[in-house]
Amino acid sequence: MSTSLNDAVGAPAAIPVPRATYRLQFHKEFTFRDAARIAPYLGRLGISHVYASPFLKARPDSTHGYDITDHHALNPELGTEDDFRAMVSAFHEAGLGQILDFVPNHMGVGGADNPLWLDVLEWGPDSAHAGWFDIDWDPDRRYLLNKLLVPFLGDQYGVELQAGNLELRFDDNEGAFAVWAYGSHKLPISPLHYDRILGRETAGLDRLSDLFVDLPLWRPNVVERTVELKAQLAALIRDDAESRVALRAELDGFNADWRRLDALIQDQHWRVAFYGVAGDDINYRRFFNINDLAGIRMELPAVFRHAHAMIGPMIADGTLDGIRLDHVDGLLDPAGYFKALRGVSDRPFYLVIEKILAPHEQLREDWPVEGTTGYDFTNLATGALVDPAAEQAFDDFYRSFSGLHTPFEHIVRACKIRIMENEMASELNVLGRDAGRLARQNPVTADFTRHVLERAIKQIVASFPVYRTYIDMEGAQTEADRRDLDWAMAQARRADSSIDPSVFDFLQKTLSGNLVAEPRSGFSRTAVLRFAMKLQQYSGPVMAKGLEDTAFYRYNRFVALNEVGGEPDRFGVSAATFHRANGLRARHWPHAMLGTSTHDTKRGEDTRARLAVLADIPDEWQRQVTTWSRLLRARRGDVEGNAPPDRNDEYLLYQLLVGSWPVELLEEPDEAGLQAYGERIKGALEKSMREAKLHSTWTSPDTAYEDAMQGFARDALSSGRNSFLAAFLPFAGKVARLGVRNSLAQAVMKLTVPGMPDIYQGCEMWDLSLVDPDNRRPVDYAVREAALAALEGELADPGGRGAKLRELLEHWQDGRIKLAVTTLLLQLRREMPALFEGGGYEPLPVEGEQSDAALAWVREADGQRLVTLVSRFPGRETVGDSPAGSHVALPPGRWLNWLTGTEIDGGDVAVGTALEGLPVAVFRKA
Template sequence: MTTPASVMPRATYRLQFHAGFGFKDATAIAPYLGRLGVSHVYASPYLKARPGSTHGYDITDHQALNPELGTEEDFSAMVAALRQAGLGQILDFVPNHMGVGGSDNPLWLDVLEWGPESEHAGWFDIDWDPDRRYLLNKLLVPFLGDQYGVELKAGNLALKYDEDEGTLAVWAYDTHKLPICPLFYDRILAHENAGLDRLSDLFSDLPMWRPQVAERARALKAELAALLNDDAEARAALDAQIASFNGDWKALDALIQEQFWRVAYYGVAGDDINYRRFFNINDLAGLRMELPAVFRHAHARIIPWVEDGTLDGIRLDHVDGLLDPKRYFDDLRAASTRPFYLVIEKILAAHEQLREDWPVEGTTGYDFTNLVLGAMINPAAEESFTETYKSFTGLVTPFAEIVRECKIRIMENEMASELNVLGRDAGRVARQNPMTADFTRNILQRAIKQIVASFPVYRTYIDMDGAQEDADRRDLDWAMAQARRGDSNIDPSVFDFLHGALSGQVVAAPKSGFSRTAVLRFAMKLQQYSGPVMAKGLEDTTFYRYNRHVALNEVGGEPERFGISANAFHKANAQRAKNWPHAMLGTSTHDTKRGEDTRARLAVLSDLPEEWSRQVTIWSRLLRARRGDIGGNAPPDRNDEYLLYQLLVGSWPVELLEQTDEAALQVYAERLKGALEKSMREAKLHSTWTAPDTAYEDAMQAFARDALDTNRGGFLASFLPFAQRVARLGVQNSLIQTVMKLTLPGMPDIYQGCEMWDLSLVDPDNRRPVDYTVRQVALADLEPRLEHVEGRGSLLGELLQDWHDGRIKLAVTALLLDLRREQTSLFATGSYEPVSIEGGKSDQALGYMRGADDQRLVVLVARYPGLRETDPDWGDTVAMLPDGRWTDWLSGRVVEGGQAVKLGELFDVLPAVVLRSS
């Protein structure tokens, strides 16, 4: 698959659309983004989503724009403004699921109304024949805040009539619409009123209209609306009937029991849910995108936008949720006659490679995020850092054991129902063959739990053809070996059967005794399950429990790997240049746990491990002594305390480094409070989202408030000098991170606002409003001053001295985006090779060369700023610069190649040089 260069982005800028930032706002900043130097806006989803959505992934109507973002006219004006600024568009799109609940998803409402008979019943991944027989032909709707009976008696479920549609529905909290099936309208309409009595009789006759029941019901609803609009007596009679139901909860319950839905307390979902969700989120229901009708419906707006040039590309969210990702990618490519850029959100394990036969440009860049971070972490500090963490917290459990424990917890709680279904399906398959007929659902379910807990990757990719790639076979074999040890009480033959089923081997030969389709469908369903379990167990649980160095606890990251070698760094980049030269390169996203500059700061701690250890000990004594807890036994526990110190160091606002501003401090305190709450609840140790432990949470929040208390400033007096030093050193990491993103193989993305400092905490903190006025003014001031190469060195030196305002990062970003515009082919298809660095401090720098045709570019970056501050002399360390005359694009310095060049001379202005052959 080859995507033409004409639609390939040069660089993108991510915009998060929501009610506070719509099409008009994007229109207003289009000229600024064009001047900054990106080629495309990379937009969050803007199809119609749940009201108040801050991310857009909860789409409720694929046919319409989100009205909270603006009108169709506003959208057209935005598209025109982007084009005028020389910008194309990449759209984020989620094929896996839709937003459900509420009252605004017509497909979901139709399924609730008609159950298995709905024309959309097969569009969602619903099990209409579950083991929970009370849900036979019913859809569980777990949206209640308390038990069903409690909410029913309290009047929080109420029958209502919609005069515009002529429909009847039960509403939960006036928010969730639960349609009454027209087959039961006669229960409500029957009355002495002649008009209602006539319609009651007609509705009771609906079964005689099969298979056109729904069409006939629509006609009768229209008649009902007309009658009630014209006949006040009939309307009053219906209102009285409705009031009688709402006044008698037993009568309302009897009506509810007849429907195709079963409304329930949200906590029931973990055990009894019978539709596939996005992870464990009840109001995001999985779509069966493998069905042609679903595919056509979901892409009814997207594909025409590609065809007419509104979109040059698509970013696909959560592709591992799809039953058959490759088939979907093929279908998507085939749906458009115009080529387009296509990248996918795919989390890769360290040993895992993206499938080369997938017709995509690459991933959305989480692997790159962690690669660049790894290059900034000093591996030599691992032993010291680990010892500090263990001695401070008392925690010694290996990371891998925590992951396994958390995955099992997810399967036994939030996602137990899906595990039950897999056990049932495995049992049905096993009973097809006498040799496996005695494997019970319980024993199979236990084995499946061990297998999924042992998966070293998010999922494998066997499909209905039954072919298994070597990578899948390797990962499945590993999981099986670990699973057998995980529960040795399970008969080995059970694992043998499941291994054969998940690999397709039990049906590889004819007359196996098993249904080939049933076996492969079971394997593919388990693949859909293993991904969410990994995500919830690793990203959303383990990453909040294991706090050795939280910068490493990033989406797609491996916190147990403390930094990477230069060889590993070069190997990864060379592979991307060869196989995925247009993959997206990201350092901040709407999902990253920490902002890119927060991580860059925290990376500095690996340069100062002994000082860090001393500081946290001092801070803990200061804060706990104030609370009368000399022994350190009162809450919060030491692990959460250790997390707090890292969050403070990483995200401490620039404006609070040198002076105290009570208003700014209060804003920061609220941000920190939200991050701590999420961290505690996601860790699921002392508190959870479903059962918050307010006593523990209050203790943690009070501890954080004490740290920020300026009236008792012992902690702040100790903390601020260290925070100032780390922040200053972190600037150097931020700059080399920016340089690497904009020069390494791939297509760089700038997350909204990150052309200046991004000291965000976990979402939703990273979706705060961006001050584009500040950025536009700064860029307008810098543009004329950056035009001439000769004067850049002194300008960038001044900006680095005054780094607090973020203009140094903006200047470097604009300069390198301009270079990408000048040397498009070099960055789009250029080769990659390491530049040799030799000498006593060779480990403190990285170098690489990009080349295409007669264009060459050498990039050198200095890492470990804490070490260099302590010992700034580079000594005999040199870079072996290729032949030629080179000009640093950033400083304007001219360097002669073909010789060893001293790094001390190259890094006298910035911790990076970008040498262009001349």
């Protein structure tokens, strides 16, 4: 972070920057106690901080913790308060701090677990929390006036109502009524209608019916009065058998007569509906298009205070040393939130944000954060392992094999428009309505209809080259925002030239804030800027859903590049680009997180490293795919090759198999192993087909097509006499062996370039995972602890490290080579903190034949110097497994290879000599 930024926000210099973090995914099968048990292992590995997934109270059975239902409680599925404190103590005893993944944008709703949401359902616009969620109480859909759409039904409302899946119930403890959908979604009845349920059959019920009818006269203390009456009702039903029987009869009457129940439901502050209705009629902001994750208005001081009531004290008392913020682009005012967050504690803390940057985009330097969570580095590292020379070969073969010729940028645009016309159509409709209301504030624009404005907005959002811009209520626009908005406007005008140019002129002035730049514009300044900020909240999810969750599953040219924050149409990264990115990070964001695997990555880090090998051997890859396709289609009687699945999905399958094939199945795959792996492939294919939204979708699965695709995969993985496996395994084994070298290069990059490295759970050994939930499988820590215990002794003598590492590389299958390199470099980071926290970065030249097959750089701080050398493109014809004929210019002096214990003199050194049979080398001054 720049000095000027620290001065601007008053951030102390002593922010506790982690040496390295280790991400843990908490859920009911991995609890606080489980984390405490592995704390000594993580400390010995060399980690400084546990990077915890969200652990505040979430919906039951949450596998990720992002569906928080109560910011004031720990998740009981993870353990008790005592368990949590014991875990924190175990961390501290092992020398570990803690970073928390926190979600400020949304909460989990639905079910029966979020008291804020239930309060809104019960009282509607009169709820004390009605403004906490981003709810449109005055939508154009007049049937939703002062109502909240609850789209959680699996079928149409009338079908579920008549089937008895909506049931009126009484809570004996609370003295409250609610309709329950499927026995899991609680929909509170407004107390203003309790008299319709209670009846007058007993004196007690008659009296309470009158009191509930009298509630409106208690304004503004209706809620407090209701609490008293509910307690009286609960006591009456508990103590009076006659009233209990009478109430049971009333409830049975409602549940036996769907028309009577429907009449009661129609008068509530909610409208329960089929989940598919949300795309058109949703009137609350969601996380993307997920109905049970509702956006909260973190810009409101009351919401901010509520959400951070536990987090602030945890930072102050040292329980937490930092925060990782999820999905910051969903916030109305991200910069304002970051500045407010810095004030939750006087104690400095580390802060990074999940922010996807476009290729030309830079993180805002006036944001008081340490950097991003590392998706930019994920793709930089993968790109550095991909040989750009193979692009034409991959292009030609993909087009010929799949029959697809559409440029990636056109696919992205089409996918974004599809999202806006379907899953997120309701939000677009609201923006069109609000733009129309703005236009009518001035006679000059009063004739801009909602329909034409909505069309124009759709084209603008589809054209955005970034996830969003960041204009705020001050109305100031940065040069970066102006550039991106100008680009989007120009593209949108060309995309739909039938729209009058003045409409785009109006929207450009609105989104830039220029519409109200001068007094007496005729427009409400607040309304204009709020509209611009709301559109910014919309463009990010559209980009994410259109690009990452749709286009990435349609464009299968080379799926190693189809990663969160990635650019599938950029084939490889040059040495110059790699060095430039690291240099910029060293100067501007030296403490940014560096990730290679996360809970959200589409493929595991070693899966991508394997796939990168294919760019080294494009001709062989093409021959193999052609053979595999012929064998599998012939087996299915598809001689012409026209039967489903289509060639694009088939091509994806081969890449998934090569990238993720389990090490233990490379030699002699057994039936049980193939079946277990087949289930993983089945899940990945199902998600790929449905996310692509071409042949199938989540809402309307095409079972015939999906069965054809899954049958194709089953044929590939069948045990016994299988001609496909006979052809596939030798090639998969070769790629796996070469991929190890890429994996080690990737790990060394992450651990030595500027930034703070994060290790995703289990990834200190091989991570051949597929898309979630495959990448959240249980980690076998017993294996890792045993391996580290053995390595600690074997690597203790620097003089014997080289031989040991070469032995481990020879027997790479067990993953100990990656563990050894990781722990050695984490130890080095402990010994040279100043260099890794703030050292500079300079590329070192590699020259000679195949000089592009190696990367080298030097880092320096406080008189300490470190040189890193990694080889790449291992599938090329090389000499001694290192780039033939190339040499690196080591700075003058005597250098110690930290990994092997060998000393070497500076000057021009042959790359093969420097690497000593390994794909990586790290030198410090001897």
